[in-house]
Amino acid sequence: MSSTIRYLSAGDVSDLLPPIAEIVDVTEECLRQHGEGHTRMPPKVDLGPGGDNFLHAMPAAVGIGGGGDTALGMKWVAGYPGNTAKGIPYVNGVIVLNDPDDGRVVAVMDANVITAKRTGACTAVTARHMADPNSEVMTIIGCGVQGRSNIEALLAVFPDTERMLCYDIDVERQAQFADFVSTTHAIAAIVPPDPQECTEGAHVIVTAGPISKDPKPVIEPNWLQTGTLCVALDFDGYFTPASFDRADRFITDDLTQYASYKAAGYFGQISKEPDSDLGAIVAGKAPGRPEGSPIVLAANLGLGILDVALANAVWRRAESENRGTVLPA
Ligand SMILES: NC(=O)c1ccc[n+]([C@@H]2O[C@H](COP(=O)([O-])OP(=O)(O)OC[C@H]3O[C@@H](n4cnc5c(N)ncnc54)[C@H](O)[C@@H]3O)[C@@H](O)[C@H]2O)c1
Structure with a gap:
């Protein structure tokens, strides 16, 4: 069986994201699964090179043990406060998604838009409660x-x-x-x-x-x-x-x-x-x-679980609409 990896740029991700009200609902459902023990999310690993700069590995899995659609992957994300003055985003990264059945990497996508949307949505869920x-x-x-x-x-x-x-x-x-x-x-x-x-x-x-x-x-x-x-x-x-x-x-x-x-x-x-x-x-x-x-x-x-849950929704839509760039594995 030949394998491919779907690459989704920031523009692709923006086009494929659901409307904000739906993102808030996906976020709330993911948090509910977390509270019920249907997720895995070890604390972030930080390889930041010093000062207030961070470089995080954020592995996460959602939907474990009957909690709904399974999403599995990792965000690899940097935050450099000095970037703002240089006109570069403070936060930059990618999300890698894996097939839960065989472990293959199925998608690599820009993480910046997802980071922004999921964090806002998490605030909205916090406010709702x-x-x-x-x-x-x-x-x-x-x-x-x-x-x-x-x-x-x-x-x-x-x-x-x-x-x-x-x-x-x-x-x-x-x-x-x-x-x-x-x-x-x-x-x-x-x-x-x-x-x-x-x-x-x-x-x-x-x-x-x-x-x-x-x-x-x-x-x-x-x-x-x-x-x-x-x-x-x-x-x-x-x-x-x-x-x-x-x-x-x-x-x-x-x-x-x-x-x-x-x-x-x-x-x-x-x-x-x-x-x-x-x-x-x-x-x-x-x-x-x-x-x-x-x-x-x-x-x-x-939370990495929010990144992979939203990335999974984006990837599924990209698959069904054949969006982004398909790369050989
Ligand atoms: N908790 C989370 O889930 C989460 C997720 C993503 C980003 N963040 C954090 O949110 C913060 C903002 O990220 P961003 O991507 O919006 O960065 P950004 O660079 O786009 O925006 C930061 C803004 O803060 C302003 N600022 C700097 N110092 C300030 C101060 N003392 N008072 C008021 N404003 C000040 C800057 O001028 C800039 O407009 C960062 O600390 C980032 O690490 C948190």
């Missing part, structure tokens, strides 16, 4: 790739959002982002001059600045109104240790991965431990949003 259902003011800090994909996914879950506040240290990027949001999503986009004003009145706050082992966080607990969901994609980069302590509920997207990052030197100033993870919450094995007006802080660190 842990935010005030009447949330209508969203804050984005860090107006880059993640800023765009996170606001898109949040609006899919909160279509009645009234306004978005955004902040970036680069005022030009901040203004461009606000223009993009108001024209693409037709909601009011405000550009406060500092992070404190940007958090005032927010129901959901997403931070997507740089990740560092030596962070300089600024968001203090008294900036947060009660009932707010905080989603930290940049780990402890923006929320101070006091904000972590103030949270009525501290969750993460995977407890094992949180412990692994902590052992590697991240979250060095955070003594509070997460109460539960998102898979357990979605599967109904851990409590969702507490009663009243809690402050919830979610440190979502990024």
Whole structure:
């Protein structure tokens, strides 16, 4: 039997991805499988060459033991904070998918769009379970790739959002982002001059600045109104240790991965431990949003299972429509 590998460029992946509402549903189903034990996902292996640069191997399998469609593969992804100033994406990588029956590589695809979409979708699922259902003011800090994909996914879950506040240290990027949001999503986009004003009145706050082992966080607990969901994609980069302590509920997207990052030197100033993870919450094995007006802080660190599940959906569509480039194995 002759083998081939389907290569899908960033453009192919963008064309083949389902609409955002469907991506959020695929993400939620994958998290439910994770909570029910139908996945395998060892913590990321980091071969980063130093500083705050990372280079991760993220092997993952979804749908193990009767949990639905099986997806098996690995994301190989770099994050270099200095790239932004050079006009190169911060995060770059590929996803390799394997046939679960015989182990052959069946596809190699660009990972950048999938990383952006799955992270936004994971925020949206977090918000579906842990935010005030009447949330209508969203804050984005860090107006880059993640800023765009996170606001898109949040609006899919909160279509009645009234306004978005955004902040970036680069005022030009901040203004461009606000223009993009108001024209693409037709909601009011405000550009406060500092992070404190940007958090005032927010129901959901997403931070997507740089990740560092030596962070300089600024968001203090008294900036947060009660009932707010905080989603930290940049780990402890923006929320101070006091904000972590103030949270009525501290969750993460995977407890094992949180412990692994902590052992590697991240979250060095955070003594509070997460109460539960998102898979357990979605599967109904851990409590969702507490009663009243809690402050919830979610440190979502990024899950390989979400990458391979979405990559699998993209590859299946590419197979049925014969898209991308077919290479000899
Ligand atoms: N947790 C996850 O699942 C996940 C997934 C992908 C990326 N990330 C992380 O999200 C972050 C953003 O990634 P991206 O691809 O959007 O990068 P990006 O370069 O596209 O955007 C980052 C933005 O942050 C801005 N910025 C830098 N320092 C800032 C500060 N102190 N305050 C406010 N803004 C600041 C930059 O000007 C830029 O606009 C990175 O830390 C990345 O590692 C997390």
